[in-house]
Amino acid sequence: MGVLRAHPELALFLCLAAGYLVGRLRVGPITLGGIAGTLIVALLVGAWSEVRVADDVKTVFFALFIFSLGYMGGPQFFANLNRKGLRFGVLCLIELVCVVSIALFLAEAFDLDVGTASGILAGAATESAVVGTATEAIGKLAGLTPAQVTEYQGNVATAYTVCYLFGLITIVLYSSQIMPMMLRIDLREASRELWEKMRGGEGSLEEDEREALPGMVGRTYVVTAGDGMTVGELQSARDGLVTVEAVKRGSRALTPEPGLELSLSDLVLLVGRRREVIAAGRQLGPETPGIPGLDAPLATRQVAVTEKATDGLTIDAARRRHPEFGQSGVYVTEVLRNDQHLPASGDTVLRRGDVLSLVGARSGLDRLVKKIGAVVNNDATDFVYLGLGIVAGSLLGQIVVHLGDIPLSLGTGGGCLISGLVFGWFRSRRQTFGAFPPQAATTLKDMGLAVFIACTGLASGPQAAPLLKEYGALLPFAGVAMVLIPATLSLVVGLKLLKIEKPLLIGAIAGQQCSTPAITAISQTAQSTVPLLGYTITYTLSNFLLPLTGPVLVGILGA
Template structure:
């Protein structure tokens, strides 16, 4: 009865897969969480036993939207990190080369077909997008319909088997095994790096997250009497600002050379640590009804200023004139939808979203100098989106033969490249091509989940056969495909690139495109320093790994 219903109305199977899959994927066992995509695949494989199928057109449209949005959101960071982030980017190259060699070794040793090889790559590297690019590439091989369906089903089954083992391995390797191999206390190392970057080492992560980035205090001037406002602000690295001064009940006009006098009442605002440190040197903190808390504005600004790329937060402030930088503070840095600690030593990239905090006039001035304000819009430019996907489909028809191996990008690879291009153009010309981050996230999440559900339903009947054929070989190879690149990157990053341990382990999690791994790392370290390395390799691997799908299919088809 249920099987007949699902076969006659496959949309029920789709949304059942999404609902149950994301419910299953939400459970955590320690630091391990399957996630909604893998949960959706498992449910779809089970429901696929009933014979429910989704139309191929729906699957193709969903994947095209997902992969374009992936490229669009990652484009600015991808191009920003190609040059200056080479030390971390090298680890992504280590990942790509080593997993490709390991997959081909498995192809020769186990006589894997193209579908199983590509699924092994997707699962072990925990990169679901490979399923789409590889599946489409198999569809272009010109094989019989039954053989094409079998190979595409093998991608999904091999992915589902190797994904779980790859996920567990990368989480445990980065958060537990690697620190033991390096003989370091990861929490102490992260605390040391945090202080090195200019952070306040006295607070734990929970306190940091709860503390306000910008505070204001009212002082009765004592020890600071005779000191000019400009000199006081520069003494604390321009990390605080005198916003108001009252003398004998009258408000004074503020100017840099105004000398403070004993008994003045001054409203001082700035970074919490700077205001706290400066308090005793200014005078006695008081409560005065004439001074309310500073009405701070928060504005998200996309960094486009060319000279700022590669600068640290501290260097950016040092380069600004007192008039330019006065009263504006960077409270947060967002990169690829991930928050990076906005410490003085944090390096900035073009395309970063900076959260500026300060008085309204100050943040507006800072926004004009650094880039453009990210508009709070919910409107998507469908002209731009449609043109981008069309261009991607056109690029996808490009292909050729390399060394006798036929390789074609397909719609997935083409839309990924066009998404990169259109996202980069959008970052340079912000008045065109609006695709709000929330809308882009919906396209990525729903597009990928729908695609995964579609391929899972079609692969259901073949799943058990493939597991029986290879037994534990696929899980073992999946574990090796995480450990070997991870160990290579650990050795290269430590011995030759001289990367700080928290950033290095974050970069290894990023080269594996593993969100659970970085979440576990942040929990172990107690702060977000690993995220600095993670965002760079994640941006690169998230683009390069899907492009390996057609390469693996071509190589395995020739030599498997």
């Protein structure tokens, strides 16, 4: 114990290791997760050893976490500020109004202090970021002694731990098991039908599956039926969706210019979409195995769409606008929008910031890239951009707005969240600067939150037992009620008024609760990622809005 007191870094990383180990324990479909496990371990270690970590450590790591969270969700957050996104946003509004109202009611009815009420909100809503924003807001309340600040901040962590446990169990079971029964659907079958409807009859793939028949292919043919046809005629007959990449006549390799006339027994390499290549092959003759020397290397590029004129065009319309697609044999093989993979079909609408996977001859590919966008640069973190973003968020968090007698401030957490959203969105518009690779962003986000939670638990350990003794029965009740009330209201509103498809609605309700374990259980039940389409929208919106409820609740109760 003396070693831990003398070296708090040992206690900190002990809590991380043991906490994530506890978080892996599974009971049925329920796992606590590393963050809740870390907090439980940290509370126990803090109560036993009374280790204290400097407050600056907690502040720095929370800023890293909240900025990374905003940066990763920024593009999708702003992309969802449309009619479809705002329809799902109604569910997030229901969540916000319900959890704040319930927390205020419980505080009034049971005379709760500001820390306990904030911890109930954070835990029952299963939103760890509220712990940080509320704790920071409590530290800025006027009229509190240092001892009261320490006590109330400790109560946030303790109340969060208990309510999180019961809130997590409730949302996982309610969304993955009970909601499908209430809606009278087989979630697996309903998800499959919805996916086939969205993809025009095509089935879905699991994460570890790949297409057995890829869409982009190269095949060689012997010219028989196509004797006398020119290369240009063959390509134009397929609307530019097939290109002749190589022609071999005897031992000679010919340049496949549009005016080249094909002769009997020529070997021709076609590249393009599988359906079109097969159709073009019928015009030429029988297919042959790959011929040595008859090959044309193709380059690949990850290109962010930045051209305004391309924004809103379908892939087919973009091909017509840019002749390089057909003339140089460049093909779109994948569309990545934020973290969602979209089908590279002709009717897929492109948006600025979309990342296209392009395949084609190097010269034509380079010309096309210069017109429509820029090659994505995401190799290493741009620490200039990252540092400026956190500085901007910290400064924004210092602004205080008074609503009557209630002082409201975003604090470092809320400010960095907003700056992260803006900086992440701005980066997505032209991905040639401000690189923050997804793996790096995820690591900083997870590490930042884990260290913050560990610091909070270590400091709160000594106050945990008295609070549990005083409000032991209230906390589990609050954790269950604060999940069931907004989730049930959202189910009714989403089904009756918003007319959201049932698998998407179930996923969206898990998202409004910011519950990753819930969407994991839902996806396992559905054996499909379809509910994830609804989850991503509400998860992004709630991840921005719920952390702001911490300062709001603290400001109201503190006044």
